[in-house]
Structure formats: C-alpha cells, structure tokens
Amino acid sequence: MKFSRKCLLALFALAAASSLQAQTLAGLQLVGDAGAVAAVTQSTEVDIRVTGLLARTTVTQRFTNHTQGWAEGRYVFPLPDGASVDELRITIGERIIEGEVREKADARRVFETARAQGQTAGLVEQHRDNLFSTSLTNIAPGEDIVVTIGFGQTVDYRHGRFTLRFPTTTLPRFENGHVTESRTLANAPPAPVYATGAPPRLAMTVDLAAGFDLAGVQSLHHAVDIRGRGSDCTIELAEPEHAAGRDFELVWSARDEDRLQGALFVEQMRGQAHALLMLLPPREFKPVALRRELILVIDRSGSMQGEAFEQAREAIRLALDRIDHDDRFNVIAFSNSALPLFDGPVAASQANLDRAYRFIEQLGADGGTEIDAAMGLAMAGLPDPGYLRQIVFATDGAVANEAQQLARIDREIDDSRLFAIGIGHGVNDAFLNRAARRGHGTTTLIKDPRDIAGRMSELLMQLESPVLEDLQIDWPQTGNTPAETWPERIPDLYAGQPLMVLARLDGPASVIDRGTVRATGLRDLRFVEMEWPMRDYFSAPGVARAWAQARIEGLADRPEGSMDAQLRHDERLLTALEYRIVSPLTSLVAVDRTPRRTEAAELRRVAVAGAAPADRDAAALHAMPATDAGSLEAGLRGLSILTIVLLMIFNRRFNRLERSRREAHADEADDTQGFSNTGEHA
Amino acid sequence: MIKASDNNLLSRLLIASLLLAAFSQLAQFGWIHGKGLVGQWLMASAWAESDEDGAASPWPGARTRPAARLFVPELELDRLVVEGVQTPNLAWGPGIETGPNGHVLIAAHRDTHFRFLGDLERGHRIELEQPAGVIRNWRVQESRIVDSRTTRLDMNARGPLLTLVTCWPLDAIDAGGPLRLVVSAVPSEGENS
Numbered sequence: 001m002k003f004s005r006k007c008l009l010a011l012f013a014l015a016a017a018s019s020l021q022a023q024t025l026a027g028l029q030l031v032g033d034a035g036a037v038a039a040v041t042q043s044t045e046v047d048i049r050v051t052g053l054l055a056r057t058t059v060t061q062r063f064t065n066h067t068q069g070w071a072e073g074r075y076v077f078p079l080p081d082g083a084s085v086d087e088l089r090i091t092i093g094e095r096i097i098e099g100e101v102r103e104k105a106d107a108r109r110v111f112e113t114a115r116a117q118g119q120t121a122g123l124v125e126q127h128r129d130n131l132f133s134t135s136l137t138n139i140a141p142g143e144d145i146v147v148t149i150g151f152g153q154t155v156d157y158r159h160g161r162f163t164l165r166f167p168t169t170t171l172p173r174f175e176n177g178h179v180t181e182s183r184t185l186a187n188a189p190p191a192p193v194y195a196t197g198a199p200p201r202l203a204m205t206v207d208l209a210a211g212f213d214l215a216g217v218q219s220l221h222h223a224v225d226i227r228g229r230g231s232d233c234t235i236e237l238a239e240p241e242h243a244a245g246r247d248f249e250l251v252w253s254a255r256d257e258d259r260l261q262g263a264l265f266v267e268q269m270r271g272q273a274h275a276l277l278m279l280l281p282p283r284e285f286k287p288v289a290l291r292r293e294l295i296l297v298i299d300r301s302g303s304m305q306g307e308a309f310e311q312a313r314e315a316i317r318l319a320l321d322r323i324d325h326d327d328r329f330n331v332i333a334f335s336n337s338a339l340p341l342f343d344g345p346v347a348a349s350q351a352n353l354d355r356a357y358r359f360i361e362q363l364g365a366d367g368g369t370e371i372d373a374a375m376g377l378a379m380a381g382l383p384d385p386g387y388l389r390q391i392v393f394a395t396d397g398a399v400a401n402e403a404q405q406l407a408r409i410d411r412e413i414d415d416s417r418l419f420a421i422g423i424g425h426g427v428n429d430a431f432l433n434r435a436a437r438r439g440h441g442t443t444t445l446i447k448d449p450r451d452i453a454g455r456m457s458e459l460l461m462q463l464e465s466p467v468l469e470d471l472q473i474d475w476p477q478t479g480n481t482p483a484e485t486w487p488e489r490i491p492d493l494y495a496g497q498p499l500m501v502l503a504r505l506d507g508p509a510s511v512i513d514r515g516t517v518r519a520t521g522l523r524d525l526r527f528v529e530m531e532w533p534m535r536d537y538f539s540a541p542g543v544a545r546a547w548a549q550a551r552i553e554g555l556a557d558r559p560e561g562s563m564d565a566q567l568r569h570d571e572r573l574l575t576a577l578e579y580r581i582v583s584p585l586t587s588l589v590a591v592d593r594t595p596r597r598t599e600a601a602e603l604r605r606v607a608v609a610g611a612a613p614a615d616r617d618a619a620a621l622h623a624m625p626a627t628d629a630g631s632l633e634a635g636l637r638g639l640s641i642l643t644i645v646l647l648m649i650f651n652r653r654f655n656r657l658e659r660s661r662r663e664a665h666a667d668e669a670d671d672t673q674g675f676s677n678t679g680e681h682a
Numbered sequence: 683m684i685k686a687s688d689n690n691l692l693s694r695l696l697i698a699s700l701l702l703a704a705f706s707q708l709a710q711f712g713w714i715h716g717k718g719l720v721g722q723w724l725m726a727s728a729w730a731e732s733d734e735d736g737a738a739s740p741w742p743g744a745r746t747r748p749a750a751r752l753f754v755p756e757l758e759l760d761r762l763v764v765e766g767v768q769t770p771n772l773a774w775g776p777g778i779e780t781g782p783n784g785h786v787l788i789a790a791h792r793d794t795h796f797r798f799l800g801d802l803e804r805g806h807r808i809e810l811e812q813p814a815g816v817i818r819n820w821r822v823q824e825s826r827i828v829d830s831r832t833t834r835l836d837m838n839a840r841g842p843l844l845t846l847v848t849c850w851p852l853d854a855i856d857a858g859g860p861l862r863l864v865v866s867a868v869p870s871e872g873e874n875s
Contacts, residue, residue: 526870625769628849629793632853641707642708644700
C-alpha cells in the first residue's frame with residue numbers, strides 16, 4: 001500500500017518534471033478574452049557581455065498576439081544563483097516603457113490596476129531564490145510586443161577555468177515527495193500555462209572581454225561559433241533552433257600563475273565606492289600540515305542511479321586512497337534515511353579504510369532525498385582537538401524545507417567546514433550555496449554526470465591544501481563608518497577556487513583613492529599579508545548591484561534570532577529599492593502611461609549589536625597560568641585604608657577643635673559668673 | 683576626663699594600626715612593581731652576559747634566568763622573558779615555556795609586564811630573540827578572551843605557534859579572576875630565515 005503510493009508520487013513527479021523540462025522556455029502563452037488558449041510565435045535573444053568576472057545579460061523576447069482579442073500571459077524562468085534583475089523594458093511599436101522597482105505587493109497592485117484599466121503592463125517578480133516570472137497583460141490583437149530583461153551575475157572561476165552559465169531549464173522542487181512548483185506560484189494569477197509544439201528559437205551572443213589572454217573558449221552543451229582573438233572574442237550559438245532544454249555553459253581559461261593573485265574592481269553608485277576584491281589562488285595543489293576529519297555524505301537516492309552514482313562511488317574511492325593515516329574519517333550514505341559507515345569519525349587505519357571500501361562497493365542507489373538525518377550525523381559532536389572537520393555533502397536532489405535545514409546548520413556547524421556538491425540540472429543550488437556559506441565552505445555544481453568523479457576528486461584534493469586560512473580584509477576608510485562587507489564570514493581560500501568579497505566603502509572612489517585594501521591570513525600556519533592600492537583598481541559596471549544583491553541575500557542568510565525580523569525585512573527592502581533590483585521583496589513593474597514619481601517609504605534604522613561567537617573548550621593539557629600579581633588590589637586597598645585614616649585624623653582634629661571651643665566658651669561663662677559673684681561679694 | 687582620654691587612646695591605636703595596614707598594602711604594591719622593574723634590570727645584565735649555553739644566572743641562587751627577549755616594535759616594548767611560567771618566576775618578568783611541537787607560551791602579570799597585551803592588534807610584529815642571538819619574527823593573528831575554568835592550553839599543539847597570556851580584564855580591581863586574554867601569533871612569512 002505504502003509502496004504503491006510512493007510509486008505513484010514518484011511517477012507523478014517524474015511526469016511533472018519531464019513535461020516542465022521540455023516546455024519551460026516555450027514560455028509565454030497568451031490567454032485571450034474568451035478564455036481560449038492561443039499559442040504565440042516568439043523568439044528569444046540573449047546578449048551577454050563579460051568584463052573580467054562580471055557578466056551583464058540582456059534577454060530580449062518577442063511575442064505576437066495572433067488572436068482576435070486582447071491577451072495576457074505569464075512565464076517562469078530560472079536565473080543563475082546570485083543574479084540580480086535590474087531592468088525591464090517593454091517595446092510596443094514605437095513606444096518604450098521602462099520598468100521601475102517597487103515593493104512586491106505594491107508592484108503587483110500597480111500591475112493589477114493597469115490590467116483592470118486596460119493598460120499594457122509588465123511585471124517581473126522573484127519567487128524563490130533563482131526562480132523569476134514575467135507577466136504581461138493587455139496585449140492588443142495582432143500586436144507585436146518586445147520584452148527586455150537585464151540582469152547582472154558573476155562568472156564562476158575554478159582551477160583556471162571560468163564558467164558562464166545560463167539556465168534554460170527548471171525542475172520542480174521536492175518537499176518530502178510533493179511537487180511544490182504550483183504552490184510557489186499559487187498567489188499569482190493567472191496560473192501559468194506552458195506552450196506546446198515546436199521548441200522556440202534561442203539566439204545567444206556572448207561578448208567576452210576576459211582582461212587577459214584567453215587560453216581556450218569552449219561551450220559544453222551547445223554547438224557554437226567563436227570569433228576573435230587575444231583577450232576578446234564573440235561567441236554565437238550555431239543552432240538556435242535546437243538550443244533550448246539544456247543549460248548553456250561557456251568555459252574559458254587563463255594562463256596558470258603559480259602564485260596567489262588578486263584584482264580589485266570598483267564601481268561608484270549613490271556617491272559611494274563599491275569594491276569587489278577577487279583573489280585567484282594558484283592552480284597547483286600543495287599539501288600543507290593539516291590534521292583533518294573528513295566526513296563524506298553521499299546521496300544514494302533513486303535519481304542518482306546509473307552513471308551519477310558510479311562516478312560518485314569512484315570519487316569516494318579516490319578520497320579514501322588519498323586520506324592520510326593521521327587523519328580521521330567517516331562515510332554517510334543517505335536516501336530515505338541515513339546510513340553511516342561508522343557511528344562517528346574513526347582513525348584512518350588500514351582496517352577502517354578496508355571496511356569503507358567494502359561499504360562503498362555494496363551501496364546501491366534507491367529511494368528519496370531526505371538530508372535531515374544525514375546532516376545531523378555529519379555534524380554530531382565535536383571533532384578531536386587539533387582536527388579540522390570537513391564535511392563534503394553531495395546531492396542531486398532539491399531540498400524544500402530549506403529554512404529548517406539552514407537553522408540546523410547554524411546551530412550545529414560550529415567550527416566545521418561544509419562543502420556542498422550539486423549534481424545534475426535539477427539541484428537546488430541556492431540552498432547549497434547558503435548551506436556552504438554558513439559552513440565556511442564552497443559549492444561545486446556539476447551538471448554533467450560524466451564529470452562527477454573528476455570534479456569531486458578535484459574538490460577533495462583542494463580540501464587537503466588550503467592556500468589561505470583565517471582570511472581577514474581591511475578596507476580603506478575615510479570617516480567613522482567601516483566598509484560593509486559581504487560575505488560576512490570570509491571562507492578559507494583553496495587552490496583553484498577564487499574568492500570574491502564585496503564591500504561598500506565609506507566615501508566616493510575619488511576620496512578613497514589614496515587608501516589600500518589589505519588582506520591578511522594564514523598560509524601553512526604562517527602569517528601572510530597582501531596589499532592593493534585603491535588607485536590601481538579596474539572600473540567595472542555591476543559591482544554596486546552585485547554588492548546590493550549580496551547584502552539582500554546575506555541579511556536573509558543571517559541565523560534566525562540574530563537580528564530583529566522587522567529590521568531585517570526593512571534593510572533588505574531598502575537596499576533593493578535603493579539599488580533598483582528585483583528581489584524576494586521587490587518587483588519590476590512597467591505600465592504604459594506616464595509614470596508618476598514614487599516615494600520610497602522611509603524606513604526605521606536601528607543599530608543592533610552583533611552576536612559574539614562562543615569559545616570552544618581547548619585540550620585539557622595545561623591550565624592557564626596565574627597571571628595576576630595582585631598589585632592593583634593591594635594598591636587600592638592601601639589607598640582606601642589611607643583615606644579612612646585621613647578621614648579619622650581629620651575627624652579627631654575637628655572634634656578636638658570643637659571641644660576646645662566649647663571649653664573656651666564654658667570658661668568664659670565661668671569667668672563672668674565668678675566676676676559677678678565677686679562683685680556681689682564686694 | 684578619664685573616659686575621654688581612654689577614647690583618645692583607642693582611636694589613636696586604631697589610626698596607628700590602620701596606617702600600618704595601609705602602608706603594608708602600599709608597600710606590597712611597590713614591592714610587586716619594584717620587583718618587576720628590578721627583575722627586568724637584573725635580567726638585562728644577565729642577558730648581556732649570555733652565550734650559546736644560555737644566559738647567566740641573574741643573581742646567586744636565582745631560581746630562574748632570562749630565556750628570551752621580546753620586542754613589539756609598534757608599541758616600542760622590550761621585555762626580558764624568564765624561564766618557566768610558575769608564579770614566583772613571573773614576578774621578575776614574563777615567563778616562557780615551549781611545548782614539544784614548537785608551541786611557545788609566554789605568560790605575564792596583567793598589572794606589570796603584560797599591561798600592553800590589550801593594545802596588540804592583528805598584524806602587529808613581535809620579535810623574539812633567543813640567547814644565541816637568533817631572532818624570530820611573529821605576527822599577531824588573533825586576540826580572544828577565554829575562561830580559564832573551561833579552557834586549557836594545548837602545549838602539544840603543532841607549532842610554530844606563539845601564545846601570549848595574561849589576566850583579563852586588564853584593569854580589574856579583584857585579583858585572580860577566571861578570565862584570560864590570549865593572543866596568538868604565527869611566524870611571519872618571508873621575514874624568517
């Protein structure tokens with residue numbers, strides 16, 4: 001009974017997934033006046049300009065209303081994690097309507113009013129991490145409409161390879177076996193309808209200005225034409241008709257440098273300099289003295305079956321081969337429940353390793369994706385003193401009860417590092433990024449199952465050789481406000497993996513020009529210091545909005561209870577409005593009329609003190625020395641007694657004075673009396 | 683009349699004894715600081731006579747001898763460090779102890795030699811000179827406050843690692859509190875041969 005229900009659910013999920021995957025980019029479907037569903041011809045043009053590590057993407061889509069009535073529609077599209085939409089433009093014939101950023105509910109109200117009043121309008125909303133939707137309404141019969149959406153994103157860099165990703169598919173997310181896609185969008189009428197029929201045309205052009213000599217440009221899943229030479233080139237899709245349905249991934253590389261490099265990018269916005277510091281570590285692995293406790297957590301759900309699981313198995317085998325005998329380790333497999341190899345981490349003795357190899361050999365892939373128990377086991381207890389715990393967590397599933405999982409990581413991660421690996425096209429990479437950020441680690445996304453073994457072992461080798469630990473960055477400062485930096489917790493720097501830190505500086509670039517950016521950290525337990533003068537920066541558009549995006553995400557990432565909920569909401573909203581980007585709290589709305597000026601709500605700003613991290617018990621080997629001579633106590637005691645004595649002496653003096661005065665007085669009285677007596681007597 | 687003089691005598695006695703107490707306390711204050719100053723001075727002269735075998739004994743029958751010289755250029759500080767972190771030794775100067783794996787621990791009183799510890803910041807340079815004239819450069823990595831009831835020092839920690847310890851808060855009135863200020867420093871890259 002139970003089994004058959006699960007079977008049904010799985011079938012349903014599979015059907016939903018496959019139908020969505022095939023149709024997502026088919027996008028806009030117009031719903032006419034009479035309620036009839038009418039397909040529209042459309043094309044999609046994607047223009048991407050890459051400057052260094054920042055990419056600016058413009059997506060232009062053309063729709064035609066072939067019906068006899070007024071039409072409206074809506075479509076959902078995924079964007080790379082960390083992307084920030086800041087532009088919406090609707091072109092109808094000669095008229096151009098620019099979108100404006102408003103608070104989400106407000107934007108929807110404006111859109112609905114326009115819809116009711118018969119005005120052409122468009123709305124871009126963010127639904128969930130990297131899922132966005134565009135709604136259009138009141139498209140006149142026979143009208144052509146062009147919708148342009150612009151967004152910024154960062155380019156991924158690992159091991160000398162730069163990767164630009166443009167997702168063209170989306171998968172529903174699973175919440176304990178239920179498909180939640182429709183629920184996410186339930187509040188937004190009309191319900192999304194996906195077009196069927198011929199796949200749409202996707203034209204894509206990438207202008208690449210890498211800033212260094214390119215060693216090779218390659219598209220991983222699409223046939224492309226590449227033109228240009230040196231550091232600049234242009235890439236175009238060779239077969240626009242067959243491009244949809246696969247994520248677009250463009251990879252290029254630079255010459256390898258054997259040392260740690262850094263580059264500073266600055267953009268001025270709203271009178272303040274925004275800076276991006278990029279640290280590129282050398283590609284080579286150089287093992288350092290590090291005692292590790294390696295916890296491998298591996299997804300063995302049914303969806304991993306086949307090549308994906310074989311590759312993951314291979315990666316774990318390689319990890320076990322490389323493990324040092326001084327190290328400790330454990331392997332935890334999970335599907336519907338967690339299956340740990342050992343109850344807790346054990347020494348990497350030959351016997352234990354042999355057991356691990358046998359365990360890996362016997363594992364099969366089956367069941368769902370329940371990460372809860374596995375994460376609990378991975379983070380349980382504290383690592384042995386002197387050991388750094390590294391948890392490597394690989395999954396191909398989507399996690400829906402995110403908030404709960406993240407809260408748990410906040411509570412239990414302690415000083416351990418968490419490295420997330422997302423496999424395939426349907427993984428919830430926003431969740432993995434958040435989890436890894438909280439765990440001071442990184443995320444690795446592997447789209448092609450054939451790459452799993454290679455990329456996973458790459459990561460595992462990385463973990464053996466941190467290039468810089470305990471990194472700290474000091475930004476120049478003119479006034480009293482220190483630079484606001486995101487991420488707040490700077491992760492360690494590993495070979496082949498760059499680090500990007502965004503900051504808003506206290507003042508405009510022209511003033512800060514004289515300062516330097518300074519990074520300090522530990523390499524192989526030695527103190528390392530690097531400096532970049534501010535005047536040597538590269539100017540790069542997109543840095544300010546990337547900072548704003550990081551701030552909005554970062555504030556949401558802060559642990560529950562570390563910040564007043566209202567303040568958190570207000571700060572995020574204010575940032576999105578000020579930097580004019582679409583966020584979970586703001587939307588872009590464009591209405592075909594002269595736009596009235598909007599007044600951004602004045603927001604409460606309250607300073608909150610950050611929570612101090614709790615100290616951990618160290619090894620009980622040497623008690624702290626007594627480091628108090630007690631001189632202050634003695635000195636103060638002496639001084640206070642001296643004060644009392646002085647007071648007493650003063651008091652005695654005063655008393656004596658009083659007494660003598662009284663006595664003098666009494667003597668006087670006696671004398672008078674005596675005199676009169678005498679007088680009488682006389 | 684008799685009563686008054688009795689009272690007088692009592693209060694005089696009280697004042698005298700309180701004065702004595704006050705002076706003994708102040709003397710203790712002076713003694714601690716004097717010992718600290720004289721200790722550093724004596725250690726300095728013994729340090730000057732040091733050779734490959736280590737420093738000379740600072741005075742006949744001394745239970746400790748100078749073991750290193752600690753400089754903090756940024757704060758213009760110069761301290762002679764003595765052997766051992768036991769309480770009697772700490773009166774003369776900061777005490778040093780080295781773990782088997784290169785963990786160097788230096789502890790001193792917060793009210794005398796390590797008054798400055800709160801001023802050390804990340805990146806500050808610390809120079810440690812050993813008797814043979816070897817100078818080692820360190821950089822401050824972090825400062826933190828720990829509770830000595832729950833935290834211990836791992837002398838087996840894998841070095842090179844330099845830990846400076848003193849009592850916290852630096853200006854507390856009560857002596858012997860549980861908190862400690864722990865400053866960690868690591869060798870600075872490129873500055874050591």
